[in-house]
Amino acid sequence: MNVLASSDGAEYSMGRLALLSVSDKSGIVDLARQLVTEFDFEIISSGGTAKTLQEAGINVTKVSDYTGSPEILGGRVKTLHPRIHGGILARRDLAEDLAELESNSIRFLDLVAVNLYPFEKTIAQPNVTVAEAIEKIDIGGPAMIRAAAKNFANLTVLCDPSLYEEYLAELAKGDISLEFSQKMAGIAFNRTFAYDRAISTYFAELNGNTDLPDAYSISGNKVQTLRYGENPHQPAAWYSNSNTGWSSGSQLQGKELSYNNLVDLEAARRIITEFPTDEPAAAVLKHTNPCGVAVADTLAAAYEQAFNADNVSAFGGIVALNKTIDVPTATALTTTFLECVVAPGCDEDAKEILQKKSKLRVLVLPDLATGEKNTIKAIAGGFLVQASDDLIENPDRWEIVTEKKPSPAEIAEMLFAQKVVKHVKSNAIVVTKNRTTLGIGAGQMNRVGAVKIALEEAGEQTSGGILASDGFFPFDDSVRTAAAAGIKAIIQPGGSIRDKDSIAAANELGIVMVLSGTRHFLH
Incomplete structure (x- = not known):
């Protein structure tokens, strides 16, 4: 009163x-x-x-x-x-x-x-x-x-x-x-x-400011309270600081999104934006790492190739597609258990097919390329900010350092492999062929281990494949292991004091080595 x-x-x-x-x-x-x-x-x-x-x-x-x-x-x-x-x-x-x-x-x-x-x-x-x-x-x-x-x-x-x-x-x-x-x-x-x-x-x-400012603030409005975070004992919520990105998307069906779903979906979004919409592409992820990525003539073929690249890991995975979901793709998506699918659109007939998997979370995000320009990580008493790793690879800037030179087809395959390896947790190794991943070694404490995992996963398909590394090889042992498995070309950033040893091994074994000049660590 x-x-x-x-x-x-x-x-x-x-x-x-x-x-x-x-x-x-x-x-x-x-x-x-x-x-x-x-x-x-x-x-x-x-x-x-x-x-x-x-x-x-x-x-x-x-x-x-x-x-x-x-x-x-x-x-x-x-x-x-x-x-x-x-x-x-x-x-x-x-x-x-x-x-x-x-x-x-x-x-x-x-x-x-x-x-x-x-x-x-x-x-x-x-x-x-x-x-x-x-x-x-x-x-x-x-x-x-x-x-x-x-x-x-x-x-x-x-x-x-x-x-x-x-x-x-x-x-x-x-x-x-x-x-x-x-x-x-x-x-x-x-x-x-x-x-x-x-x-x-x-x-x-x-004003075109590219430098990180002296003061940096983070804020957002709660979109929803999540059931829990990474584990049931961790409270969690989803916040948005704009009307773009995931807040502008829509969920067509399925259970409520979880904290881990959203983390995986963001990782999937980042990978799939590497590929222009004129080449159908699909990525299947598990725990933020890709277990299969492929480009093909049709979206359904791209998804099937990506899924079959590691169908054991892909079970219960997250799928990102760079084109509108059509009937053939929807049909393929319903043949196994998946957690989430995100695409820029979904045909009406495809929606009816996907509804057969009522628990499958299907999201439409019209602008998959819209994301934060910076990445932020919390540390005790503050946080770290860096520009996102959105560098577009340019093969014209690569350095071919071996006697054997890559063909145009091999350059194209290395470009595909580079697009994938930058989204794999370090130490990261990716083996590809025909614009499809065959083996991925992720998050290893040493690069030798990552190479072995990727090659073992690729198995007999390794012969004639491309190997991409997110960091340089400190020794020539990984080069020799790759060549023995049938790898015909390697792309890596270079920068080691022992680069000459790796290059010499590649020349000795008759394989191509290209230095991209760009490291893509992802921690």
């Missing part, structure tokens, strides 16, 4: 007052109606919101009428006024504040429900101009949210429509508790933090 002090020190009360000023008008009419009819609130509101409420038959006072100042500069200035911010920031237990409110005819505000101009949604749209983006930078909204959050001991702030029902339920219990208002304040500060981060990031990209 608003309480004002008169000049002689007597107190008198007024009805509760709410300020509603929202860009997203979801639920605002229902909130306003219940505030007025059930809880005796009076409402003041800015232009667009006031119009919406008036059209719904709700009594509302326009902000401009309450302040006595018209909205100016095309609506850029409307709530930046002492009668608004005085009512938000006043402390009810300070006689000085009470006296100033009375002398300036300012009422306490009990509720501030404000959400912000959709800056993030605006910049996510294709071909948005700088002028359009700038106009969606909210000024008055963040000022009111921050002011109300600061003064949570005296009023409540709601910065998202999802909070309205919770507030009304709390209100129905009686007075709003301090704990509830403090919780809403925390949510509000998270929102303004994320909003400012989005604007800061936009300007960094606009």
Whole structure:
């Protein structure tokens, strides 16, 4: 209840007052109606919101009428006024504040429900101009949210429509508790933090800043609480800091996504974006490592080749496809147990086929290539940031260091192998043939072990294959092991003081060696 002090020190009360000023008008009419009819609130509101409420038959006072100042500069200035911010920031237990409110005819505000101009949604749209983006930078909204959050001991702030029902339920219990208002304040500060981060990031990209900044912030809004993290005893949640990426996708069917599903799906997305959509490609992953990757003339053929590359590991795996799922591909996908499938689209007939596997999670992510430009890892007391490894391999920059030279077909095969090996945990070795992985050695403590695993997995198919390594060979033993298994060409970054030993071994054994000059460690 608003309480004002008169000049002689007597107190008198007024009805509760709410300020509603929202860009997203979801639920605002229902909130306003219940505030007025059930809880005796009076409402003041800015232009667009006031119009919406008036059209719904709700009594509302326009902000401009309450302040006595018209909205100016095309609506850029409307709530930046002492009668608004005085009512938000006043402390009810300070006689000085009470006296100033009375002398300036300012009422306490009990509720501030404000959400912000959709800056993030605006910049996510294709071909948005700088002028359009700038106009969606909210000024008055963040000022009111921050002011109300600061003064949570005296009023409540709601910065998202999802909070309205919770507030009304709390209100129905009686007075709003301090704990509830403090919780809403925390949510509000998270929102303004994320909003400012989005604007800061936009300007960094606009200005062409490529260096990592002196201050780096991470923020996001919760998409959903996950059942648990990597293991059942670890709480987990999914957050999003934009309207792009996985938040812009849709799940067509299947069980709720888990923490591990999302981690694997992101790894799968990163691999499949290596391949242009004019060459059908498929990747099958397990625990963020590919167990099969292939390119073929059709999407179904690519998937079958990728799956059969290691069908034991592929069981219960994650599949990423770079083209819309068609009927033949959907049919192939339903022949075994898989956890998730992601593709840029899915034909209607294919959807019906996939529904036979009701527990299979099928996701559509129209823009598979949209991802973070930086990768972030937490460490004690902070985090590490690096630019993502999105380097596009250029064979023209490779160095052919052996007497035997690769054919154009072998260069193309090495390029395929390079695209895969950069997404395999270090130490990483990939053996391929006919643009299909045959064997993958991942996450080994030494490169010799990774080579042996990849060659053993490839088995008899190794003969005539290509071997790619994410790092240099410190000794020539792996080169000799590969040649003995029938490998005809090796691509590796080079850079070891013993490169000459590996090159000499390749020449001795009559195989091709190419130095890419680029290391692709993935920890």
